[in-house]
Amino acid sequence: MLSLRTIRARSWRSIPLARTIATSETSAPHSPPQRHGFLPGAPASAITTKLHFFNSVLEQSQIPTYRVLDGSGNIVEGAVEPEIDEAFARRLYHTMNLLPVLDTLLYNVQRQGKISFYMTTHGEEASVVGSAAALGSRDEVLGQYREMGVLLWRDYPLSSVMGQCFSNENDDSTKGRQMPVHFGSPEHHFHTISSPLATQIPQAAGVAYALKRDTERRGKDCAICYFGEGAASEGDFHAGLGMASVLGGPLIFFCRNNGFAISTPTTDQYAGDGIAARGPAYGMDTVRVDGNDVLAVLGAVREARRRAVTGGKAVLVEAMTYRVGHHSTSDDSYAYRARQEVEDWKKIDNPLHRMRRYLETKGWWDAAAEEALKDSQKKIVMEAFRAAENTPKPVLDNIFTDVWDEMPWILKEQKEELREILRKYGDVWEPYKTERVKFRGNGVLEP
Known part of the structure; x- marks a missing residue:
């Protein structure tokens, strides 16, 4: 019988020399080669005689946040703009602006007792619309509950938006049987939202695995899974990322880190470096992006999608944003945060203002265009609302x-x-x- 020492010795000799030497940009020019132990859980781990603990992904530094536009809508020095033309940029801005028009109306409608519930996207328009614009039209979307902007980008009709919220017969997907803002549309590759927190995360791992096995869609389409940083505290988050990292499949995990899980601030949710720090633990390419910068989100998700599709693997994107609205119509956020803090965020880091300034700098927008957009969007939203009020519920x-x-x-x-x-x-x-x-x-x- 061979001893454990003999087995390790033979196994060590069977490892190619290239695998026994690790180089590092930070290593000294004449430092001795690093050797790797025969450790099944981490076969490429270098052997060291130095006892060293670490708690940062990048060592002595926090994960940086990718940005293209500054708070005033100007291109940050050294930043590379994503490839977009005037029509595409204007469409981004149009869709971002349509969200608060719908949100304001439907929030007030709920307060009048005409619908049972509502959740707004105030403050997160750039994260939702910017990521949607980076996707393919057949990419599978598994949302949480602030992703109506993805559907709007995919030309989901306003009659269907109102139909779902009013539970009338224009709600083609759930036929009036779901809570408001629990959208679903097979035609738009948008999986129906469910209320239990984080259930869509392991489901997304399954969808990505199915895409990996589908010869017609492999290398063409991917899945994207949206969730908040609060959902990342659920066990389903770790189950989903574990499944995706091992099973493979083209998948973007998109975390909207908006500062609060209902009433719980991030300081009470985790002690590590946000959610992005968890990506490398699952072997995933990871990026943190300014979620209030629609161009940064667009560029980051475009690259994340490329890596997911070409590599057949999961990628994690953490979008750093701020929820300026209440969590839902069941919440009063001023009970746990200062009203002035919210008002400051609306002015200092407003995603709509930043995009408008960018368009104006390009010569693609002006005050007249702004006024015309607001008038037209209010008109079409009110028309859809009035029609929904008079549309019966299904049989x-x-x-x-x-x-x-x-x-x-x-x-x-x-x-x-x-x-x-x-x-x-x-x-x-x-x-x-x-x-x-x-x-x-x-x-x-x-x-």
Whole structure:
């Protein structure tokens, strides 16, 4: 029987000389070659006699943040602008501006009791739209709940936006059965959003693995998974990144680090160097980008997509931004942060202002264009809103459809029970009478 020492010695001799020598830009010119031990978990790890602990990815430095535009919309000295023309740049700005118009209206509509819930993207327009603009039209999107801008970039109709939020029959994907802002659209390659935090992260690893195995889409399309830094505290984050790093597949993990997980600031979420520090731990190419700089986000995600598709692997992007809106209509953010802090962020690092100044510097925008854009977007959003208010909800039978090809006995019993309740109380109890008229067919169940 061979001893462990003999096995290690033979294994050591079987490793090519090139693998036993590691060079470093920081090594001394005449330093002795570094040797690697036979360690299955890290076979390229150099052997050292120096006891050394580390807690930084880059050693003695924090991860830098990639930026193209400064806070005033000027190109930072030394920065390289991504390749875009006037039409593309104007489309970026148009889409970024459409988000707050929709958000303001629908937030107020929720306060009026016309929809049940809403979440805004205030302050994160550059992160969402800039990343969307870097994707291919067939790339699979797994969002969290602030990614409506991705759908808008892909020409998702405003009637569908309103239909989903109002749960009316224009909600083609979820047929009025989901909470507002839980969008989904197979046509736009946008996977339906679910409320439980971070569930989309391991699902995205599966989608990327499927793309890797699909001979028609391999090397052409990728998946992108959006989440906040709060979701990165969930176990699903580590499960998803672990799966993706081992299984492979073209995937961009896009973290919107907006400063708060609902009411919890980042200082109470992690002690490490943000979320980007975790990428190398899973063997992923990683970049941190200024999430309020739409050109930096565009360039970073374009390169992340190239690496993901050509390498068939996952890439991590951390976009550093700030949520200037409340977490949702169920939240009052002034209970845990100063109002002045929010107002300062709106002025100092506003993604819309930065992009507008860039366009003006290029000669692609002026005050007249700004006024015309605001007027036209308010008009089309209000038209979509008024139409949605007067559009009925889907037929009540949709409660029981789309799960089984043939309705099982238990659902048949439930449907008959509901039919009996409506027959008995539907025309006499005021809450039932009020709600039934909102449905197509006056809330009458089909046989």
